Amino acid sequence: xxxxxxxxxxxxxxxxxKTTVFNHITGTRQxxxxxxxxxxxxxxxxIQHNGYRLRVVDLPGTYSLTAYSVEEIVARRxxxxxxxxxxxxxxxxSNLERNLYLATQLIELGVKLILALNMADVAEARxxxxxADKLGAxxxxxxxxxxGTRNQGIKELLNKVVEVAEDRETSxxxxxxxxxxxxxxxxxxxxxxxWQDPSIGKRYSTRWLAxxxxxxxxxxxxxxxxxxxxxxxxLAQAEAGRARLGxxxxxDTEMVLTDQRYGFxxxxxxxxxRVSAETKFDVSRQVDLILTNRLLGIPIFIFFIWAMFQLxxxxxxxPMAWIDAGVGWIGGLAASALPAGVFRDLLVNxxxxxxxxxxxxxxxxLLLFFFIALFEDTGYLARAAFIMDRVMHVIGLxxxxxxxxxxxxxxxxxxxxxxxxxxxxxxRILTILINPLMSCSARLPVYVLLAGTFFGASAGNAIFSIxxxxxxxxxxxxxxxxxxxFRGDSAPFVMELPPYRVPTLKSLLIHMWDRSGxxxxxxxxxxxxGSVVVxxxxxxxxxxxxxxxxxxxxxxxxxxxxxxxxxxxxAQRSGHGGGxxxxxxxxxxxxxxxxxxxxxxxxxxxxxxxxRTSVAVISGFVAKEIVVSTLGVLHAAGADVNEESxxxxxxxxxxxxxxxxxxxxxxxxxTYVPCLATVGAIRRETNSWKWTAFSITYSLTLAWVVxxxxxxxxRLLGLG
Amino acid sequence: xxxxxxxxxxxKSSVSLREGAMIPLSQFKEGERGVIVKVQxxxxxxKRLQEMGFIRGTEVSVEKYAPLRDPVELIVKGYHxxxxxxxxxxxxxxxxxxxxx
Numbered sequence: 177x178x179x180x181x182x183x184x185x186x187x188x189x190x191x192x193x194k195t196t197v198f199n200h201i202t203g204t205r206q207x208x209x210x211x212x213x214x215x216x217x218x219x220x221x222x223i224q225h226n227g228y229r230l231r232v233v234d235l236p237g238t239y240s241l242t243a244y245s246v247e248e249i250v251a252r253r254x255x256x257x258x259x260x261x262x263x264x265x266x267x268x269x270s271n272l273e274r275n276l277y278l279a280t281q282l283i284e285l286g287v288k289l290i291l292a293l294n295m296a297d298v299a300e301a302r303x304x305x306x307x308a309d310k311l312g313a314x315x316x317x318x319x320x321x322x323x324g325t326r327n328q329g330i331k332e333l334l335n336k337v338v339e340v341a342e343d344r345e346t347s348x349x350x351x352x353x354x355x356x357x358x359x360x361x362x363x364x365x366x367x368x369x370x371w372q373d374p375s376i377g378k379r380y381s382t383r384w385l386a387x388x389x390x391x392x393x394x395x396x397x398x399x400x401x402x403x404x405x406x407x408x409x410x411l412a413q414a415e416a417g418r419a420r421l422g423x424x425x426x427x428d429t430e431m432v433l434t435d436q437r438y439g440f441x442x443x444x445x446x447x448x449x450r451v452s453a454e455t456k457f458d459v460s461r462q463v464d465l466i467l468t469n470r471l472l473g474i475p476i477f478i479f480f481i482w483a484m485f486q487l488x489x490x491x492x493x494x495p496m497a498w499i500d501a502g503v504g505w506i507g508g509l510a511a512s513a514l515p516a517g518v519f520r521d522l523l524v525n526x527x528x529x530x531x532x533x534x535x536x537x538x539x540x541x542l543l544l545f546f547f548i549a550l551f552e553d554t555g556y557l558a559r560a561a562f563i564m565d566r567v568m569h570v571i572g573l574x575x576x577x578x579x580x581x582x583x584x585x586x587x588x589x590x591x592x593x594x595x596x597x598x599x600x601x602x603x604r605i606l607t608i609l610i611n612p613l614m615s616c617s618a619r620l621p622v623y624v625l626l627a628g629t630f631f632g633a634s635a636g637n638a639i640f641s642i643x644x645x646x647x648x649x650x651x652x653x654x655x656x657x658x659x660x661x662f663r664g665d666s667a668p669f670v671m672e673l674p675p676y677r678v679p680t681l682k683s684l685l686i687h688m689w690d691r692s693g694x695x696x697x698x699x700x701x702x703x704x705x706g707s708v709v710v711x712x713x714x715x716x717x718x719x720x721x722x723x724x725x726x727x728x729x730x731x732x733x734x735x736x737x738x739x740x741x742x743x744x745x746x747a748q749r750s751g752h753g754g755g756x757x758x759x760x761x762x763x764x765x766x767x768x769x770x771x772x773x774x775x776x777x778x779x780x781x782x783x784x785x786x787x788r789t790s791v792a793v794i795s796g797f798v799a800k801e802i803v804v805s806t807l808g809v810l811h812a813a814g815a816d817v818n819e820e821s822x823x824x825x826x827x828x829x830x831x832x833x834x835x836x837x838x839x840x841x842x843x844x845x846x847t848y849v850p851c852l853a854t855v856g857a858i859r860r861e862t863n864s865w866k867w868t869a870f871s872i873t874y875s876l877t878l879a880w881v882v883x884x885x886x887x888x889x890x891r892l893l894g895l896g
Numbered sequence: 897x898x899x900x901x902x903x904x905x906x907x908k909s910s911v912s913l914r915e916g917a918m919i920p921l922s923q924f925k926e927g928e929r930g931v932i933v934k935v936q937x938x939x940x941x942x943k944r945l946q947e948m949g950f951i952r953g954t955e956v957s958v959e960k961y962a963p964l965r966d967p968v969e970l971i972v973k974g975y976h977x978x979x980x981x982x983x984x985x986x987x988x989x990x991x992x993x994x995x996x997x
Binding site for chain 1: 963
């Protein structure tokens with residue numbers, strides 16, 4: 177019988193195996209969301225243990241609680257404001273000294289703490305023997321050994337959680353990290369001022385607050401600043417203390433405090449850690465002699481990435497074909513089962529086609545994330561960042577941005593989701609913003625159609641130059657955003673290179689499943705609504721045959737007469753089975769989509785786009801491959817044309833489009849919003865409509881400017 | 897005015913008095929090691945490095961430079977960590993002789 181809910185927070189350094197422990201505790205009963213207002217992932221799960229209901233919250237992995245990074249702020253805010261009943265600090269037992277730094281901060285915060293010495297097997301193998309009882313006694317916290325990868329010690333850990341929550345644990349004792357004479361004096365002075373208002377002590381540990389103020393901690397100062405008159409006096413006392421201590425130690429007080437904490441840890445370790453003949457043979461180091469080798473490192477990295485893409489897109493092609501066929505079959509079934517009409521149209525062309533356009537990505541996403549999880553869990557991702565950082569730093573990005581950007585050439589959706597591997601929120605958002613400039617595979621058909629039509633033998637060069645243009649724009653925008661939106665010194669590149677580890681299949685699968693679930697649930701909604709809207713625009717009004725005799729109508733009528741001889745005989749000669757041609761073309765032209773095309777034609781005219789191109793570009797919001805089929809319909813070549821269609825190519829040449837105009841269109845297709853799924857991914861991953869709107873706006877503006885410069889610049893140079 | 901408060905501080909300041917012998921970590925070659933004398937730079941940078949264990953008196957060894965010569969992989973307090981070369985230049989070291997290592 178459930179008696180009460182105990183909230184347990186899991187804290188720990190990155191690479192401490194925290195996620196594995198969390199996965200073992202909660203299994204599949206976990207909920208993945210975001211911490212409010214930030215892009216940091218929040219995982220929690222509810223389990224039953226010994227009649228208690230445990231709500232387990234996985235805090236972001238952090239090295240400390242200083243509140244410099246978003247992750248630290250989030251973790252600290254949860255600990256201070258939501259006051260979890262128990263905090264479990266997952267510690268890498270084989271890397272005890274640095275991992276205990278976070279523990280000292282947790283002790284200082286005054287939370288009910290349990291230390292889980294994880295990867296106890298690795299520590300033992302390295303000849304590190306830890307006296308857990310003594311460590312627990314020195315820190316005043318219960319200590320449990322765990323081996324997350326083998327699910328050992330998890331039950332004992334949960335038993336301890338209940339004991340500590342119920343105050344039945346005898347080893348729990350509140351200790352102070354002793355800072356020594358002068359520092360303690362100043363801490364006491366600040367505490368004395370704080371105690372003048374007893375209500376503050378009820379909300380925060382006064383010692384913790386005093387220490388934080390001596391560290392000149394921004395978040396703590398902000399909190400105290402809101403306390404009114406007493407707050408002012410506390411801050412003044414802290415300021416005086418900092419000044420005096422700075423005089424004494426000839427250094428910033430926060431540095432002295434950090435020194436002292438490591439001093440405390442060093443002292444404790446002397447008593448509890450015994451290293452028996454450190455094993456000289458370090459497998460991880462040997463592996464790295466090859467994988468990050470001066471000469472071999474880069475070729476091996478390129479090979480891994482190549483293999484990842486090959487496997488993803490060749491293996492993924494089979495299930496994608498099945499899904500495509502399945503969606504087509506269901507659509508056909510619905511089409512034949514239902515009476516003709518708006519409802520059938522909505523269901524078949526709007527909903528089923530829309531859902532189909534979402535789940536078609538699923539095989540690629542599952543596979544790409546399997547590989548990313550593999551890179552991450554083995555520790556190779558950090559090496560990839562190590563190898564590529566020099567290149568990425570040129571754009572002001574982190575080495576870890578390289579993989580998400582590269583994945584963009586396959587599909588921007590998983591690529592944007594892969595930006596999660598970046599620790600800094602600024603790097604993450606910047607990587608997401610420039611990711612769509614990596615030309616995804618769905619844009620290739622458009623390039624093939626246009627380049628094949630207008631550039632003949634140099635089509636390949638034209639397409640290649642478009643990919644190059646995308647990379648150049650990404651570099652330029654990256655630099656621009658770095659100096660405008662993300663000013664200030666970037667976080668130092670202090671990246672841990674954890675020992676290589678053999679990942680567990682369970683955590684790989686959970687990782688893969690998380691991503692895919694997010695994709696289906698959260699993005700699906702955005703994509704489905706978008707698809708239905710574009711379907712509606714193209715399908716209504718129902719029976720308008722010719723657009724009203726407004727200005728746009730006249731233009732189109734003139735164009736109709738001018739270019740109808742060219743495509744129509746072509747369509748007849750080839751005996752195109754689509755059977756759309758003239759009627760469908762007129763219907764689409766009369767639809768809201770067609771009218772919209774006419775309406776915004778003046779906007780696109782300086783880029784050399786006519787109304788048909790404008791309509792194709794609008795419909796391309798849903799997905800880039802639609803640009804080709806829309807052009808097919810509008811040029812009366814049929815909807816089921818592909819990029820190799822000779823009919824459509826002839827029609828395009830006859831429509832008055834020039835090579836220069838075609839190149840401007842290719843550049844536009846490269847640069848503007850790749851597809852609705854990408855918009856969904858950006859919304860989901862930035863957790864912000866503001867960034868989503870910004871991404872759409874900037875890419876549209878940039879696309880217009882780039883196409884304008886190409887078209888008008890080319891004309892000035894006499895190229896078109 | 898400098899008041900020395902405890903043994904530890906006395907020890908540390910005696911290190912910093914020999915500032916003439918300081919070499920930026922970025923000038924270390926692969927396999928070389930030394931002891932941190934001082935970390936320069938803005939507060940956030942120094943603090944982050946300190947939290948990761950770059951404390952005065954701590955031994956650091958250069959494991960290797962990346963294929964493009966930047967960043968650099970270091971071993972500090974028993975774990976591997978990488979820093980950009982420009983960041984490593986702000987960590988001032990006292991080199992340890994080979995035989996002392």
